[in-house]
Amino acid sequence: MHKGKIIKHYRMISELTQEQLSKGICSVTHLSKMERGLTDCSDEITESLANRLEINMESELAKFESIPKMLFYFHDNLILENHHEIELVKDHLEESAYLIEISTYKITYALLKIRYLIYKGQMKEARKKIKKLGKAQTQMSSYDRNLYKHIVGILKLAIHDNLEAIEELQNIIPQEYPIKEYYYHLAMAYSAIGAKVKSYYYAELALAYFEETSNFLGVIDAKSLMLIQRGRDNDAYYKKVIDDFNSVIKLCNMCEDEKRKAEVFHHIGDLYYRSENYLEASQYYLKSLNLKPLTSKYLASLNGYANASYHGKLLGLSELNRIAQEGLDLSKKIQDLFHSKKFKLKTLLYKNKSTQYYKFIESDALPYFQLKGYLYTIQYYEYELFKYYCRENNREKATIIAEERLKYQLYHY
Template identity: 40%
Template structure:
């Protein structure tokens, strides 16, 4: 019966009335019933109507029936993060007009949101989300859960981590077999510094990725699990796990993931005050990245801090590197890195008052706006210590209260 839907679609596309299309073939009234699937009809009528419209009805029916298979495959490659194939399928679907009359048009829109978010097109994604929410009552159970999933990913992209947790935890697994959402839930918990819950959901996602033989995503999950472990002992077991992940990235030919693992290993050395090794691994991570990208700037910031704290490079050289990073951040309007490199410039030059004034007035409000929890907490601790040093007790107590409240909130969420 899809023939009638196809005929109507191409008739309207060609701006023909029912009487114009049906002239000499059937009455406008009969064509109306065919299009609305309200009557039986002779096959030759469809053949004649299709010929007048210049379409092959069998080919169009085949395309319409294959849409579900193509959309399912698109979702699979999105989960596996196979960008080349994902982009090719997107191009194919963009040219497929019949999506608009298929029963899978909402599924297409939801997957389109996922595709846009993977390409950092958050505003375009949000526009489609608004469109879908207007007809949310028409979604199937699976589509309703997929909507919650893409909303969670959107909130992660906009650093609204508490909202991400709320919508992702509302997903009903009995109606939604894509347990990839547990990875995004783990990322959200990691972003609010709730390591127990982050580890729990990362482990669930790892099991799912193993079940679907998605080894690159297994690496992602294991990386997320590893950085939740805050062992402050000899660190040997963690180092071995990092080295294993690096080898896995090399075997899977994934330099992007290798760079990410190296960055996280550098951070683990940094927080243990081993600035020499931190500096080395940050530099190794940077060597794999595009030096105009955000991930590169993040590693560069860590490299400069490690080199400064460990007195590895002269301050004059570090200042030039920091200024280069600031110039790149300004060029790409990267607000986070503009703040971080401005802070580094003050820090390198021992401009203590200017550093803490900028931290309080500019950087910390921006960190709060975008939900950078680690940077928020680091900034509060730095300001607390600075106010104690200046014997500004009231300001110090205010910062201490903010730090304590954060810890309570994190415990509650865990």
């Protein structure tokens, strides 16, 4: 049945009518039925039509039959971040796009092209395309529906919608979807909302999958995420966790992966920050910043550097305000609303605009952080408000904040 569709593709390229192509070979009606997949065609007729179109049908069919294998290879290399192979197979798939269009893998290919956009950091374009594909979910195979949920989950994580990411990723059916990489993305989302036990659990499952599939970079990611949870579990234990992170840095050096090394530097900075060793924290955040492009992850380390410098009194207010303005400008440029609110708060704080600072926390920033589910950010700004209301002798609002904090923690634990 696919032969007829291949013939139609090349007939259209050759700008031939059905009558012109079929003349002396078969009837127009027979050719029409072949092209629509309503009837099979004999080897003799197929060969005659292929010769007139100057194509090798055996070669075309071999390419057609290799499509599922190529798509699997493409997805596998996207997960492995095997840059050279990704580009090679992408080009190969693009050359066979006309065959994919007549196969049952059309949606799979569309989804993997979106995954490729994510790999290239083109999140805006990826979100636009996944939104269009969402309307076709009822037409998807069970594998494609789960792949769709996985990609939506990754995109939700990228824009800090952690609770929505969890909802998408938890709806994946493991029996229908062998790509267990999504365990890692679940672990990331749970880590962001402060669910340490669940994050560690899914990171451990991801680690097993990455080890099984020889995904060395994935192993680094999963181990780092597990160490983050261990560091949060016991502040007195942070020096041992830092030693373990230094072992992960050696793995990054072996892989020549500066991106992951930058993230490990950031995590070490977080550990020093929580232990109130602000000088060490600021130095590690700076190390991280020096290795990062201007993305949301850069903003995270810039935010950490500003926090450590402010609480450690390492920089003056004018320099801190410059840093805050840099973060605010970049977050607006790349449309990162999460960091935009954080740096807006910093500009108010560093300029001593106390009334506006607390008003912005209460009316804008805190409701947004609660909606996205960032537990540690929520806890910090709830405590800021609580202290403010206590100083203002506003016991009613201080009590409400305390009750809300307890309710939120109980819900997420």
